[in-house]
Each structure stands twice: as structure tokens, then as C-alpha cells.
Amino acid sequence: MGRFPFFGTKHDMPYIDGHLSLSLSVPCIFSTMGPAISPRLLLPATTSDRVSFHATIRSGVDRPNVIRIFKRNPYAAASAEMKAAVDFGDPDWKDKYEHEFEKRFNIPHMTDFFSDAESYPSTFCLRMRTPVSEDFAQGYPSDEEWQGYIDTNDRVLLKVIRFSSPRSAGAECIDPDCTWVEQWIHRAGPREKIFFKPENVKAAIVTCGGLCPGLNDVIRQIVITLEIYGVKKIVGVPFGYRGFGKEFAEIPLTRKVVQNVHLSGGSLLGVSRGGPNVTEIVDSMQERGINMLFVLGGNGTHAGANAVHNECRKRGFKVAVVGVPKTIDNDILLMDKTFGFDTAVEEAQRAINSAYIEAHSAYRGVGVVKLMGRSSGFIAMQAALASGQIDICLIPEVPFELHGPHGVLKHLKYLLETKGSAVICVAEGAGQNFVEKTNAKDASGNVVYGDIGVHIQQEIKKYFKEIGDPADVKYIDPTYMIRACRANASDGILCTVLGQNAVHGAFGGYSGITVGICNTHYVYLPIPEVISYPRTVDPNSRMWHRCLTSTGQPDFI
Numbered sequence: 001m002g003r004f005p006f007f008g009t010k011h012d013m014p015y016i017d018g019h020l021s022l023s024l025s026v027p028c029i030f031s032t033m034g035p036a037i038s039p040r041l042l043l044p045a046t047t048s049d050r051v052s053f054h055a056t057i058r059s060g061v062d063r064p065n066v067i068r069i070f071k072r073n074p075y076a077a078a079s080a081e082m083k084a085a086v087d088f089g090d091p092d093w094k095d096k097y098e099h100e101f102e103k104r105f106n107i108p109h110m111t112d113f114f115s116d117a118e119s120y121p122s123t124f125c126l127r128m129r130t131p132v133s134e135d136f137a138q139g140y141p142s143d144e145e146w147q148g149y150i151d152t153n154d155r156v157l158l159k160v161i162r163f164s165s166p167r168s169a170g171a172e173c174i175d176p177d178c179t180w181v182e183q184w185i186h187r188a189g190p191r192e193k194i195f196f197k198p199e200n201v202k203a204a205i206v207t208c209g210g211l212c213p214g215l216n217d218v219i220r221q222i223v224i225t226l227e228i229y230g231v232k233k234i235v236g237v238p239f240g241y242r243g244f245g246k247e248f249a250e251i252p253l254t255r256k257v258v259q260n261v262h263l264s265g266g267s268l269l270g271v272s273r274g275g276p277n278v279t280e281i282v283d284s285m286q287e288r289g290i291n292m293l294f295v296l297g298g299n300g301t302h303a304g305a306n307a308v309h310n311e312c313r314k315r316g317f318k319v320a321v322v323g324v325p326k327t328i329d330n331d332i333l334l335m336d337k338t339f340g341f342d343t344a345v346e347e348a349q350r351a352i353n354s355a356y357i358e359a360h361s362a363y364r365g366v367g368v369v370k371l372m373g374r375s376s377g378f379i380a381m382q383a384a385l386a387s388g389q390i391d392i393c394l395i396p397e398v399p400f401e402l403h404g405p406h407g408v409l410k411h412l413k414y415l416l417e418t419k420g421s422a423v424i425c426v427a428e429g430a431g432q433n434f435v436e437k438t439n440a441k442d443a444s445g446n447v448v449y450g451d452i453g454v455h456i457q458q459e460i461k462k463y464f465k466e467i468g469d470p471a472d473v474k475y476i477d478p479t480y481m482i483r484a485c486r487a488n489a490s491d492g493i494l495c496t497v498l499g500q501n502a503v504h505g506a507f508g509g510y511s512g513i514t515v516g517i518c519n520t521h522y523v524y525l526p527i528p529e530v531i532s533y534p535r536t537v538d539p540n541s542r543m544w545h546r547c548l549t550s551t552g553q554p555d556f557i
């Protein structure tokens with residue numbers, strides 16, 4: 001089969017060792033995708049634990065045979081760690097696996113840490129005709145007959161497809177027979193017993209990282225729900241974790257304050273990156289008497305929230321720390337999507353449509369749109385799918401060449417000759433091998449990337465000038481526009497449910513958890529499970545294949 005140069009990010013490389021010869025010996029499937037593409041050799045992913053092979057075989061002397069290696073879907077990789085410990089020869093392996101999974105996805109509870117943790121009948125009661133009384137002198141307004149509580153033993157299935165074969169598209173199998181294994185996670189919602197007396201609660205909300213549509217919607221719902229439980233002391237911590245510094249004053253929050261905040265984008269509380277360390281944050285919480293903390297943020301923020309949770313446990317400080325995953329990048333593991341993502345994709349349509357109109361109206365017009373997505377191309381992929389106006393979608397997970405016979409520029413030339421115009425959508429983290437490394441990091445330690453959008457725009461101009469063909473290139477960078485806007489209706493609903501569930505989780509006595517949507521149901525997850533690495537687009541997923549089908553783009557390798 002000739003020579004097999006390997007392509008992949010540094011991140012992929014550790015998974016390659018030792019799997020190649022095994023995987024190449026297994027049966028393969030041939031399929032063709034998109035115009036002008038060679039057959040693809042798709043090898044069953046499960047045979048090589050964490051990688052899937054995606055081989056493009058082309059004949060011709062100019063081009064060596066190529067095998068590209070992609071990291072598997074992150075969750076598949078996560079379960080690979082569990083798989084490694086499984087002895088499939090053991091007749092009870094499935095039961096043991098399910099049991100181990102249950103343990104891993106257990107959500108930390110007050111009673112795990114405090115033997116004296118007391119519970120009370122819930123004060124969350126939707127049959128109230130009047131607001132909860134000031135001092136609870138008459139007792140709590142509970143209603144034990146109400147059928148609105150979630151049984152703590154309720155579970156939601158994490159994986160809902162029963163794959164019959166490891167060869168089935170996107171199959172995630174645990175054993176070579178693709179045995180059906182049940183993976184249950186905790187159902188979110190109000191519990192009948194609560195572990196905080198509302199009059200003893202001081203709740204704080206903090207929003208960290210970059211902006212995201214829907215932050216205000218979540219803040220609003222948290223405040224409203226806390227008030228329904230009877231909490232009177234609710235504050236906002238300004239400017240992310242930085243707000244725990246002494247120089248910042250808390251922002252008092254009430255239903256009245258938050259009533260209309262969801263009508264605008266941004267965060268009522270402000271956001272920031274960087275800030276004090278965990279010890280300082282917990283010191284500040286103790287000084288301020290905060291015993292319920294709602295943390296809205298992405299991977300970094302959740303790492304912080306989990307560290308705060310652990311530090312509180314270490315100090316014997318009875319606090320509920322509950323996260324609400326926020327990121328337009330949609331790079332959090334295990335959930336259907338994060339809030340704000342849908343809105344960002346919708347907002348991106350305006351930029352794509354403008355790029356299309358500009359390109360289509362010009363003589364040999366090319367529109368280039370750069371969209372956010374630091375390490376994952378979800379926004380670019382979904383925006384391309386939604387618009388139907390993208391000819392080339394470039395994401396960080398899929399390597400590509402700009403120059404050469406199979407490069408993006410050659411295909412662009414083909415598009416201008418056949419269609420007359422073309423639109424490219426590129427995620428900010430894509431093609432970083434082409435741009436100069438800045439070595440810069442932001443205040444949170446995230447790498448600051450070089451501008452791939454500007455680079456592509458310049459390369460297109462240079463290329464067409466060199467070959468003497470006209471091309472009218474228009475570049476649009478809607479970066480901050482797609483995340484500074486107000487949440488759309490679907491995100492508005494998601495934020496509402498997540499905000500309410502965050503409060504139910506805290507009152508239910510859980511801490512070190514985050515809320516999410518999984519197979520359309522709402523769940524609680526232990527924080528470490530959702531942040532072990534950023535979720536990325538699986539190049540062998542049905543969704544990426546659908547995107548390729550829609551754009552009609554070939555491989556650019």
C-alpha cells in the first residue's frame with residue numbers, strides 16, 4: 001500500500017502507538033463522499049482503542065497514499081480508560097462496567113461529607129398562593145402531596161443508540177461485539193428533601209470566562225428560583241472570579257433587579273479571565289458568608305468551581321458549589337449542547353449571508369468568514385450546515401493544506417470557474433500550523449491563536465494574483481458579534497431550565513456538580529467528568545459527514 005505518512009495534532013499522537021498494525025489488518029468499508037473525492041477506507045474505530053483511521057487512497061505518482069489519524073470522539077476516549085480495565089473474558093464484565101460507571105457518575109452530596117447534614121421538607125412549592133413568609137415562623141410552606149419532585153434515584157440514559165456493529169457510522173462500542181451497556185446519569189430537578197434552610201442561605205452567582213448569549217437568562221432564573229425557595233440573601237460577584245478580591249463589592253440581586261436582564265446580551269455581573277487563586281476565593285466566601293455558589297462558565301471556570309468545592313470540603317465548610325456550563329464553543333463533554341451555542345450559530349448566519357451576497361454579487365467573488373472556536377469547530381460546522389451557503393468549512397479537528405494539488409486554493413479556483421463565487425467559513429483554531437505562533441496566553445492561561453482568517457484571506461489574494469486570475473476577496477470577522485447578542489428562544493428555554501435546576505441541585509444538597517441537557521433530558525453531572533478535556537468535533541461523526549455532504553468539499557490533504 002505504499003508509504004503512510006501520518007497527519008495529526010500533537011494531541012493525537014500518543015494514541016497512535018501500538019494500534020496501527022492491528023487496525024490495518026481488520027476488514028474495511030469503502031465509501032465515496034462529495035464530488036471529486038477518492039474512496040475512503042474507514043476502519044472500525046473500536047479495534048483501535050482511541051483512534052479511528054480515515055484513509056484516503058489515491059493513485060498517481062504525485063501523491064503518496066495517506067492515512068490520517070484522528071482522535072476519537074472525546075467521550076469514546078473517556079470510556080476507553082474504563083475499557084482498559086475491563087476483562088472481556090469475565091462473564092460479569094458488563095455488570096461490573098455498569099457498576100463502575102454508576103460510581104464514576106455519582107454526584108457528590110452533603111451527606112457524603114457531613115455526618116450531621118440535616119434535611120428538611122422542600123420549600124419549593126408551586127401551589128403557594130402568596131410569597132414565602134419573611135421568617136418561616138409558621139414553618140416551611142411544603143406540600144408533601146405535590147407530585148412535582150424528582151426521586152433521587154431517577155436516572156437518564158447517557159447513550160441512546162444501540163449500535164449493532166462497530167462498523168455502523170459513529171459507533172461507540174465498549175467490546176468488540178458492541179454489547180449494549182447501560183450508562184445512567186442523574187436526573188435533575190427539585191428534590192422533596194432539602195439540605196439548606198432558606199433563611200440560612202447566602203447565595204452568590206458568578207460569571208467567568210468570555211461572554212456567551214444567555215448569561216443574563218441564567219442569572220435571572222437562579223435568582224427567581226432561589227426566591228421561590230425563600231432565599232433572601234442573593235448576591236452577584238462582579239467580573240468573574242476577580243470579584244472575590246477585596247476591592248469588589250457584591251451586587252445585591254432580587255427578582256426586581258433581574259426582571260428584564262434577559263432582554264439584553266452580556267452579563268449583568270460582568271465577566272473576566274484570570275483572578276485570585278482557589279484559597280483566596282474560599283477565604284473570601286467564608287468572610288462573606290456565602291454558602292451557595294452558582295458558577296457560570298466553561299472548562300476553566302468549572303475546573304475552578306471543582307477546586308472551590310474540594311477546598312470547602314477540606315475546610316469542613318458546608319457549601320453547595322453548582323456549575324452551569326457556558327460556552328459558545330460547545331466544547332463541554334457529554335451534553336447535547338451548551339447554552340448560547342444555538343444563538344451563536346444563528347447570529348453567524350448574518351455574517352455568512354453577507355459574505356455570500358458580497359461574493360455572489362462580485363465578479364469571481366470569494367467570501368471568507370472567521371468564526372469562534374478555539375479548539376473545536378462546532379460553531380463553524382453548524383453554521384455551515386444551517387446556512388447552506390458555505391462551500392468550504394475548515395475546523396481545527398480536520399487538517400488541511402492551503403497550497404498544492406489538493407489544497408483549498410486549488411479547489412477555490414475550481415469553484416470560481418464552475419460556480420462563479422465561493423464562501424469559506426473557518427474556525428479560529430483551524431490551520432494554526434499556517435500562522436505564526438504568538439506564544440501569548442490570556443489571563444486564564446489559554447493560548448492566544450494567530451489569525452487564520454486574515455491569513456487565508458491574504459493567501460487567496462496572493463494565489464490568484466500569482467496565477468493571473470481575478471478574485472474579489474471579502475473578509476468578515478463577526479467574532480464578538482456572535483457572542484455579545486441576546487439569547488434566542490431555544491437558548492432562552494435552555495437557560496431557564498438550567499438555571500432552575502442549578503438551584504434545585506444546590507438545595508438538594510449536591511456540590512461539585514454541573515447541570516446539563518443530555519438526550520433532551522436534564523441531568524446533573526460530576527464536574528470532573530465534563531472537563532477532562534475539551535469536546536471536539538469527531539471527523540468520523542455523522543454530523544461532520546453531513547457537513548461535507550452539504551458543502552461538497554473534498555479532502556484538502
Ligand SMILES: Nc1ncnc2c1ncn2[C@@H]1O[C@H](COP(=O)(O)OP(=O)(O)O)[C@@H](O)[C@H]1O
Nearest residue numbers: 208209241273274297298299300301303304444
Ligand atoms: N485549571 C483551573 N483551575 C482553577 N481555575 C481556573 C482553571 N482554569 C481557568 N480557571 C479560572 O476560570 C476562569 C475562566 O477560565 P477561562 O478558561 O478563561 O474561561 P472558560 O471557563 O470559559 O473556559 C478564570 O478566572 C480562570 O482563572
Ligand SMILES: O=P(O)(O)OC[C@H]1O[C@](O)(COP(=O)(O)O)[C@@H](O)[C@@H]1O
Nearest residue numbers: 209210298327328329372373374442
Ligand atoms: O477574546 P476573549 O474574550 O479572550 O475570547 C475569545 C475566546 O472566546 C471563546 O468564545 C471561548 O470562550 P470561553 O473560554 O469563555 O468559552 C473562544 O472561541 C475564543 O477564543
Ligand SMILES: [Mg+2]
Nearest residue numbers: 209298299300
Ligand atoms: Mg475555556
